[in-house]
Amino acid sequence: xxxxxxxxxxxxxxxxxxxxxxxxxxxxxxxxxxxxxxxxxxxxxxxxxxxxxxxxxxxxxxxxxxxxxxxxxxxxxxxxxxxxxxxxx
Amino acid sequence: xxxxxxxxxxxxxxxxxxxxxxxxxxxxxxxxxxxxxxxxxxxxxxxxxxxxxxxxxxxxxxxxxxxxxxxxxxxxxxxxxxxxxxxxxxxxxxxxxxxxxxxxxxxxxxxxxxxxxxxxxxxxxxxxxxxxxxxxxx
Numbered sequence: 001x002x003x004x005x006x007x008x009x010x011x012x013x014x015x016x017x018x019x020x021x022x023x024x025x026x027x028x029x030x031x032x033x034x035x036x037x038x039x040x041x042x043x044x045x046x047x048x049x050x051x052x053x054x055x056x057x058x059x060x061x062x063x064x065x066x067x068x069x070x071x072x073x074x075x076x077x078x079x080x081x082x083x084x085x086x087x088x089x
Numbered sequence: 090x091x092x093x094x095x096x097x098x099x100x101x102x103x104x105x106x107x108x109x110x111x112x113x114x115x116x117x118x119x120x121x122x123x124x125x126x127x128x129x130x131x132x133x134x135x136x137x138x139x140x141x142x143x144x145x146x147x148x149x150x151x152x153x154x155x156x157x158x159x160x161x162x163x164x165x166x167x168x169x170x171x172x173x174x175x176x177x178x179x180x181x182x183x184x185x186x187x188x189x190x191x192x193x194x195x196x197x198x199x200x201x202x203x204x205x206x207x208x209x210x211x212x213x214x215x216x217x218x219x220x221x222x223x224x225x226x227x
Binding site: 024031045051054 | 115
């Protein structure tokens with residue numbers, strides 16, 4: 001399955017451009033929720049990039065890492081949102 | 090042949106919407122519109138990219154051996170995880186942004202303000218009693 005290798009590298013470079021734009025938003029964000037939105041977008045794009053990487057090299061272990069990363073990023077996002085809200089945990 | 094064309098079309102749609110999410114995250118003026126761009130476009134694009142990976146796994150399973158089915162099923166689980174966790178996280182961020190005092194750009198009236206303050210400060214039973222008293226007086 002080496003004929004999909006180059007196409008998936010192109011997809012990964014495009015996703016890298018998205019991550020760079022989100023990092024610019026994280027650096028320039030005026031308020032704290034802007035930075036949280038940028039970090040959430042970076043998390044989703046990194047999950048998609050891990051799945052694409054696992055499909056490019058035919059390795060299933062990257063996709064398992066992507067599943068665990070998705071659940072952990074969801075928990076961290078909820079925790080940061082609860083912290084910004086200022087309520088009790 | 091037509092299978093590969095479908096896979097490439099899915100990859101193109103997914104990459105287009107992910108780049109659109111990045112551009113919207115840079116260009117929009119507000120927290121809520123940035124959240125709108127960064128969450129919905131990313132979810133829609135990841136559906137198509139992971140869908141293409143699922144199709145490649147099914148093709149490998151159809152042609153060669155059973156390793157492609159493992160790839161397809163695990164990619165489907167990753168897609169289910171993204172679909173379940175992404176809107177919930179976006180809703181939590183939006184509610185936290187509104188309660189921490191971030192107003193939308195060019196906003197004049199905030200009609201959600203009274204509801205959230207009543208809920209957060211515990212004035213809701215007082216409002217209920219006030220409504221009951223008004224009903225009794227009438």
